[in-house]
Amino acid sequence: MARHPKLKKLAFVPAFALTLSLAACGDNGSDTDEADDADASAQEVDLVEPGKLTVCTNLPYEPFQFTEDGEVVGFDVDLMDLVADELGVEQEIVDIEFDVIQSGTALNAGQCDVGAAAMTILPEREENLDFSDPYFDEVLGLMVEKGSGVESLDDVREQGLSLGVQAGTTSLDHAEEEGFEPAEFPNSGAQLQALQAGTIDVALQDLPVVENTWLENPDIAEEYELAEVIDLEAQYGFGVQKDGNPELLSVINDVLAEAREDGTYAEIFEKWFGAPPTE
Template identity: 45%
Template sequence: MSRTAGGRRACRARTFVTAGAAVAGLLVAAGCSSGGDGPGEAAGGVPVVEKGKLTTCTHLPYPPFQFEQGGKVVGFDVALIDLVAKNLKVEQKILDTPFENFKTGAFLNSGECDLAAAGMTITDERKKNVDFSVPYFDATQALLATKKSGVRTLADVKAKNAKLGAQAETTGESYATSQGFDPVAFESSDAVLNGLRTGQVDAVVIDYPVVQGWLKDKANADAFALGENIETGEQYGFSVKKGNTKLLAAIDKAIKDAKADGTYNKLYKQWIGPLPQGQS
């Protein structure tokens, strides 16, 4: 998903401990300092911005990849980075930050975070500012519409002169624009779905895994219909500051090991749903 939040919200960072961390509970931090004991090294000489922590920047909520549940941040991305943290013998700490910083690498360059994990599409533009891990998720977009609209495809949107929505500065928005639409832009995936629910738009282009989770709710499934899947060739990656080769290697190793030993598939089924056809 190529997300960014519209409008700069400088210095907003909420701090969380993940469900996989040894310390339970929810921490909320004001300002822009990560605090703690200052920089340190994790196992294998991997530098970290806070001793004993692997600090992850994300932008909440974005289920099923990262979202709050029971006072902790959980999800597919969170679980994968917990594997990295375990290998490095540290604890993952999550900062909720404006998504625009992931595009520029701002929080990585400032030493606020070690990595960004936010269902982020790997693009050539972003590679200019950050280094990406190996891809960890093949993503597609989907069209979701109200049942009463009768919209099931983008052609229907055009034919019925329906109002289309998407998350601001995402690949979904870019795709819709490339097809000649001028979608209503929303700041977050939650805002996109709320816009659909409240009738601000008739249909939305949004990441398919988000739709999968949303339609598990019977009320949503009764009122909204999944339309066409849109293959955009997207792959998600975790990002680090350019040149941070040791951390990048640790992330890549955790992803590859998880795929090799079955952990990846287990987490996929837990957080996202059935494995894609042909994958076991």
Template identity: 40%
Template sequence: MASRTRQAVLTLLPVLALAATATACATKVNTGSQDSGSGVPLIKPGKIVTCTHLSYKPFQFSEGDKTVGFDVDLVDLVAKDLGVTQEIFDTPFETITSGEAFNTSKCDVAAAGMTINDTRKQAIDFSDPYFDASQALLVKKDSTYKGLEDLKGKKVGVQQDTVGEEYANAHSAEFGYTVIQFEDLPLMETAVRTGAVDAAVNDNGVLLDYAKDYPDTAVPKEFDTGDKYGIGMKKGSTTLLTKVNEVLKKAKDSGDYDKIYEKWFGKKPEKK
């Protein structure tokens, strides 16, 4: 009996040693989080990585080899406060709203002209609202379409996974038009100019900016939907959320927000 027990113990020793080694190693697994020095965990040292879906001018778009825009400038304020620099990661919009981009450590925050709503709040956390928006209609300037009620039997373009898509779908049966989905904003806008669709619905900020750049288009109607944009992040990112909200409030109190707004929209925001 004693010899068998001794043999069993000797047999178990390598196994126990291996288990101990594995346990020790497990405590050293790199989760991909880095501390910026401010107590805010980030996925890359010295960077705050921002997910967006290009192009969404004037909120974020390419200018030469840089990504610029209203949202970019706002997140730069967060980066400056944290003592890091901003890095942009372009990804399909649905990977942001579903939370996938955060859950796979692609980015720390998302700034993509993104409306806060209950469905998205189930998948990601949002900052305090930083921009008031509404939906709008884009048409050719010489068209007779003044609203959705004029588009019976016509094609209305939308961008995939946006509030504009939801709004257009919600009224399609009432007004008798067909909704045509596009993967991104530029494809949708171009479709209006080429006649591939008769009109399109999206956020007023981007459509008004487009009509300014392309005067053969117009925005005859805006729909007061009460949309508010927020900066998104992974669920449970308490310290990052606190920091982003703190920076947004500071920017509004100091006047920096108004300067950035005027830079991209040509006027100061309306005070409410």
């Protein structure tokens, strides 16, 4: 279990705090009542451990969640920090297998309050989890060795090359739908190591991992390249226990909406992906 301290973001003012500040500056009783109701709503959220928002994730999955200088950071981590701030608690991160998160097992066992692991919203997962509103578009990237002549999954099939994916992910689902029997790895780090060791010939992974992490490394970019971009027309969501924590789900959705409206989401997005989000 790796603990991530609550981040201080001077540019971000939690909605509850903002409402309270406005109420303090005026005599509008309705504003005060609304602030009290919002604060009470936050207090009603059941947490696995009081005073903490316990978040299950799978490391490393840069730039969404990974360890840097002994601290867990990333896009999902920053968004969950906003939720923790709204609740007036700190975020604590639990690193476990992705399959245990997406199946709902970890949440049902009380290991965490929310799953935040670049998790695609899929019908089969919605049977096990309640998802938040979408927060990121799902696109895959195929990484291959430079000079291999591989430009698509069709080329991988025609050349009889071995394909590697991360277990329990949409990369696995897509590969199997395309008729492959890919090698499966517990996380993106193990997948990359297998590619570099020659255990697999090509890797199918979420595009931000390929483009914003793997190929940002000069040594990797010297030997490998992005061959194909595959838009699955799906989106990521945060997951809570199925029918188990509607109050927390409501807070998460409110925080995401507020962050999009006040520009905080765009700031966090550009911080981790190098460019603002497209509408």
